[in-house]
Amino acid sequence: MTHSFLFAAEEIAHAGDGGWWADTAGIMLVSPFVAFLAILAFGKRLRYNGAEFAIGALAINTLWALVLFFMNMTEGVLREPFTFKVGDIGSGLVFELGWAVDGLSIMMYLLVNLVGLLVFIYAVGYMEGDRRVPWFFAAFSLFAGSMLLLVGAPNLIQLIIGWEGVGLASYLLIGFYWEDHENVNAGNKAFMVNKLADVGLLLGAVLVGVALGTFDFAALNTAATEGHAGLSAVAIAGGALLFFGAMGKSAQFPFHIWLPDAMAGPTPVSALMHAATMVTAGIYLMARTFPLYQQMATDLRPWMVAIGTITLFAMGLLALVADDIKKVLAYSTVSQLGYMMTAVAAGGYTAGLFHLFTHAFFKALLFLGAGSVIHAVHSNNMSDMGGLRKYMPRTYATFVIGALALAGIFPLSGFWSKDEILATLGHEGYTAVMWIAIAGAFVTAFYMTRAVALTFHGTYKGHGHPHESPAVMTVPLIALAIPSVLAGLLNIPGVEWPGIGNFTEWLAVRVVPMGDHHAEAIDFFLAGVGTLAAVAGIVLGWLIFAPDRDTQQERDRFEVPVLYPLFRRKYYMDDLAMGISRFTMGPFARFVNWTNTYIIDGIVNGVGGVVYHLARFIYGGVDQRGIDGIVNGLSAVADAAGSGLRKLQTGRVQQYAASFVMGAIVLVIVFVLVR
């Protein structure tokens, strides 16, 4: 531990401040929102339906992120967060917005922007001719922007704003095809499960913030490291609540239930959601507040490890039985998030984040590959696929690279990051967990082999003629395949690349040293066992699924009694959640419904009835008879008088003359008499 402290402190001592690029890094947090508004305003009129704005914004961001990342590689970039005070909350607490520039946030900037950019470009091809494309890119920009707001947050308040923004955008995108009620339900489910967990985040933030007098992450981490008395009093409760929030976003057991359903959205959404944004938010929060768990809330860590372990193993098994290729990948994501959470909880700050980093590339690659296949086959089900390697060679090659990286085959990126997690678990004394994680690696390799075999090998079972996707989709696949292969080399234990060091050092550029363990050399035993597990999974999976079977049951399902139905029903977790909500929320909902139907509706209908009859009286009695009567009566009088009098005007001049003479005679008589 002492060694690590020294190492980190030394690193920070000669960190640069990032100069102009760090000063202007806030542009990354703003540009996607600008793109969002621009797409809403002008998207429909443009050739690519507003993708121009979305891609432009992320391209600019990627430039910034790359520059900052390279600066961080060479000299380290650490600066006081740039903040603008928005207002006072009261009790000395302030609400500030800004952007953090340190090793962790720079890594996340790069991940979100780079993966986001590639996914956006891919989406131009994937969404071609689809419904509501401008809205898709607008919501997608909102999604990326919220995530950037989240990872750039210098304090808990901004993190919560970004967090909720991500939740909102994911809700909009999961329910993107809202014409099908099922998709709406998936969106609702994701939103509600997340919202339940968000309550924990909110309470945790308030608890920690009030105990500390600030929401600032730097202050929180410093206080945790220095043993702040007020913070240590609430460390367990606050830490548990924050972890509760992280469990929701990062789909940890038992909050994982929303994530497979989130596959209802368009595939690029799944790719971004599972790789760089949304689900990484929980892991990011744990890493951001790492000293709180490492130094203070240490009693929580075994529980967190337990939840992570359940997630990584149990959820991986579910991927074995899914027929929907996206669901296989979804359960795989949940499982990999379990790895990350386990690692961070066990004290492996770097190990967890390194896996997050490599996973983002190969999982985005796998999802985009799956999207490419779905685009060609027009079905999500692997039972409609098979033999596609002949039709889609580029998709096949990149998908296999992603699958091998995920399985953890040397020397692809997944091998190094998974190995580091195993090493950390071993070092921190979680030996049993380590073996479960190795078993998880076996399962991972197994289900990925199954997915590859069912999708790309054997004979084609679907309809129509599948074709390779256009370049706008395959180029991002190739671009993602490169880091999927190479990213692992950035953090080989004990290897310092000349001039740039390694990933561990880049991530250690924080205000407070993280104090996590770093292996000095490769543990060949663990690496060997891990690889063996992965290879065993691949071989077994190949033997079972590669032979082309005639019927779908034979080909698609390797049914084991008891376990198969258990997995198919997802351990009955969905039913449990529905049951719980039915028994807790059900009566309440019925009460609210009853109140609504009989009391509120009664009042509303009563008021409506009174108004209706009053209006009828006013219309019939006052308006029609009274006012209209007067108006019509007056005009009728004028009409009658006019038609009577006009008869005097005969047009006969002599009649007029006679009247005239008569009048004159009358006047003469009057004058004579009055005299």
Next chain:
Amino acid sequence: MIATQFLILAAALFALGVYGLLVRRNAVLVLLSVELMLAAVNINLVVFEAMWRTSEAIGQVFAIFVITVAAAEVGIGLAIILMIFRNRQSANVDELDLMRW
């Protein structure tokens, strides 16, 4: 004074004019009746001037005015009657009811 005879003459002439105006159906004769009435008035004017002899001879002057206006009126009236006759082959005032409601 012998004014009374002249006034009786004027009154008779006026009454004759009124009668003609009311009963004649030919528009030319109606116009002639109007002229008779105007002539009666002129006689009155001249008689009263002869009786009172104003310094400016107002009666005669007015009589001249009336003759002038009557001449103009007859000119216009005959022109109108001529046009109506041309259009309708008739100058019968009974048939002229174009200006009614």
